[in-house]
Amino acid sequence: MKKTTIRPAVCSIMALALGGSLLAGCGGNSGAEEPTAGSPSPAGAAASPQTSVKASDKPLSLSVHLMFDGNVFNESWAVFKRAAELTNVSLKATLPKTVTDRKEAFNMMMASGEISDIVMSTKANMDKFGQEGAFVPLNDLIDKHAPNIKAFLAKRPDVRSVGTAADGKMYFLPFAPDGEAASGWFIRQDWLDKLGLSSPKTVDDYYKVLKEFKEKDPNGNGQPDEIPFFSRSASGVYELLSLWAADQGYALKDNKIVYGPLEPEYKEGIASVAKWYKEGLIDKEIFTRGTKARDILLGNNTGGSNHDWFASNASFNDTLKDKITGFKFLPIAPPANSKGKIVEPTARAVVKSDGWGISASNKHPVETIKFFDFWYTEEGRRMANFGVEGLTYTMVDGKPKFTDEILQGGQVTQNLYKYGAQIQFSFHQDFEYERQYLNSIADKGISEYINNKYIRQQIPILAYTTEEEKKLGNMEASINTYTSEMGQKWILGAQPLEATYDAYVSKLKTLGIEEVLKIKNEAYQRYLKQ
Numbered sequence: 001m002k003k004t005t006i007r008p009a010v011c012s013i014m015a016l017a018l019g020g021s022l023l024a025g026c027g028g029n030s031g032a033e034e035p036t037a038g039s040p041s042p043a044g045a046a047a048s049p050q051t052s053v054k055a056s057d058k059p060l061s062l063s064v065h066l067m068f069d070g071n072v073f074n075e076s077w078a079v080f081k082r083a084a085e086l087t088n089v090s091l092k093a094t095l096p097k098t099v100t101d102r103k104e105a106f107n108m109m110m111a112s113g114e115i116s117d118i119v120m121s122t123k124a125n126m127d128k129f130g131q132e133g134a135f136v137p138l139n140d141l142i143d144k145h146a147p148n149i150k151a152f153l154a155k156r157p158d159v160r161s162v163g164t165a166a167d168g169k170m171y172f173l174p175f176a177p178d179g180e181a182a183s184g185w186f187i188r189q190d191w192l193d194k195l196g197l198s199s200p201k202t203v204d205d206y207y208k209v210l211k212e213f214k215e216k217d218p219n220g221n222g223q224p225d226e227i228p229f230f231s232r233s234a235s236g237v238y239e240l241l242s243l244w245a246a247d248q249g250y251a252l253k254d255n256k257i258v259y260g261p262l263e264p265e266y267k268e269g270i271a272s273v274a275k276w277y278k279e280g281l282i283d284k285e286i287f288t289r290g291t292k293a294r295d296i297l298l299g300n301n302t303g304g305s306n307h308d309w310f311a312s313n314a315s316f317n318d319t320l321k322d323k324i325t326g327f328k329f330l331p332i333a334p335p336a337n338s339k340g341k342i343v344e345p346t347a348r349a350v351v352k353s354d355g356w357g358i359s360a361s362n363k364h365p366v367e368t369i370k371f372f373d374f375w376y377t378e379e380g381r382r383m384a385n386f387g388v389e390g391l392t393y394t395m396v397d398g399k400p401k402f403t404d405e406i407l408q409g410g411q412v413t414q415n416l417y418k419y420g421a422q423i424q425f426s427f428h429q430d431f432e433y434e435r436q437y438l439n440s441i442a443d444k445g446i447s448e449y450i451n452n453k454y455i456r457q458q459i460p461i462l463a464y465t466t467e468e469e470k471k472l473g474n475m476e477a478s479i480n481t482y483t484s485e486m487g488q489k490w491i492l493g494a495q496p497l498e499a500t501y502d503a504y505v506s507k508l509k510t511l512g513i514e515e516v517l518k519i520k521n522e523a524y525q526r527y528l529k530q
Helices: 008-018 020-026 078-087 102-112 123-131 139-145 147-155 157-163 189-195 203-215 234-244 264-278 293-299 310-319 365-374 378-386 404-410 412-417 440-451 466-492 497-511 513-529
Strands: 060-065 089-093 118-122 183-188 227-229 250-253 256-259 303-309 329-332 354-358 393-396 399-402
Touching: 060 102, 060 365, 078 089, 078 365, 078 378, 089 365, 102 118, 118 123, 123 354, 123 466, 139 147, 139 365, 147 157, 147 365, 183 189, 183 310, 183 440, 189 203, 203 227, 203 234, 203 303, 234 264, 234 303, 234 466, 256 513, 264 466, 264 497, 293 303, 293 310, 303 310, 310 329, 310 440, 329 440, 354 365, 378 399, 399 404, 404 412, 466 497, 466 513, 497 513
Parallel strands: 060 089, 060 118, 227 303
Antiparallel strands: 118 354, 183 303, 183 329, 250 256, 393 399
């Protein structure tokens, strides 16, 4: 690595964040030659579709700062070793395998000035330090030397928009997931059958079903121990708000970003959730039970319904079929809300805020962007998704099929990590990798939600200026904390909603919610224009 000259503002910020002991890395290097951002190496004009995946004529080693989901880049990963054989570019790790804090590791690198050739981080980090001169704008490099990325971005302007900073330049390539449906509504179909009930179609139907679950002993043990609605997340209770067309956070409404707790539907929604909680239809320990709530309540045959991820929810039909006679935990369409609309509020991110970019000290920007481009070829995408043929998958009828080793234990993604596949640096994910380990129940539920267009439009990842980031950071933490505290108090009955709601709205405005919405909507308009 070469020490990169970063503008003084970066050093000042990092000094405040990390303390004076790290300032030495930001000191007097102003005489060093700084690479021209975005200047390609001498390699000709615009690129044509690749006939070779070689990114470098000679073997080239580039340093990489990469950590994802607790996994630090490992030079022995089979996927990247095979990629090196094909592209002539190998990567050298700069993070020790003992690193556990991704945010701290990035901050330490930036404060030291010793920036790796390739850096994987978040959009906020890459945009911020890119505009300070630490990372190379990728626009010209992609246009001239990365035909596969260029073609992909032409088809997916949303990915380009997320990769673009507030100054109009791309400092990183984001990861592009595949698949749309994330979570869905599930219910104990065997309990419905036992009580002679139909699957709920409306919010009123759902309320009546939960009441029956509470009062009619569907698990048949003679005890009033059924918990009609549960969640493994303390925030899961707020997903019920969608039944009243309300939200606990930000949402798109009439092509504008709004804050759910300020919208007229919120008051009715939170009041209704509080009523359900008081009547025992919601787990009394929903704020404290923890992440094992689903395992516990389904495992002991007391949980009736939830809203959670399709794949993991559906898997309980396999793990509990021999333990609970007749166990059926099946997805249902979202109950129509109080306005008569069938809406699923959650969705998978179509673009992630994670990705990688090229440091300003990288002496081989053209070769690096060509290496990035490899992952958008057919072979590169297959490797990033499925691993190495003969090792993690075999080709069957022209499609990759995972080996038994990868499929074992139901930990497919974790098993792939060991080979360097599904590490979300920057490539286009293929949902077929996940479909291989979905059971038929999850697959059917996902298809139903997608085909029936239940999933509403999501707020994209937005780019903010440095000043906007600073303002949001100062205001949003307080707003989110206050909203969460008050929501919990109302649901638990610790505060009367009617008597405190107007003061709550006033307090949100005092905390700056109107300024936050102004900033977000200005950023959203920039996104739409890109």
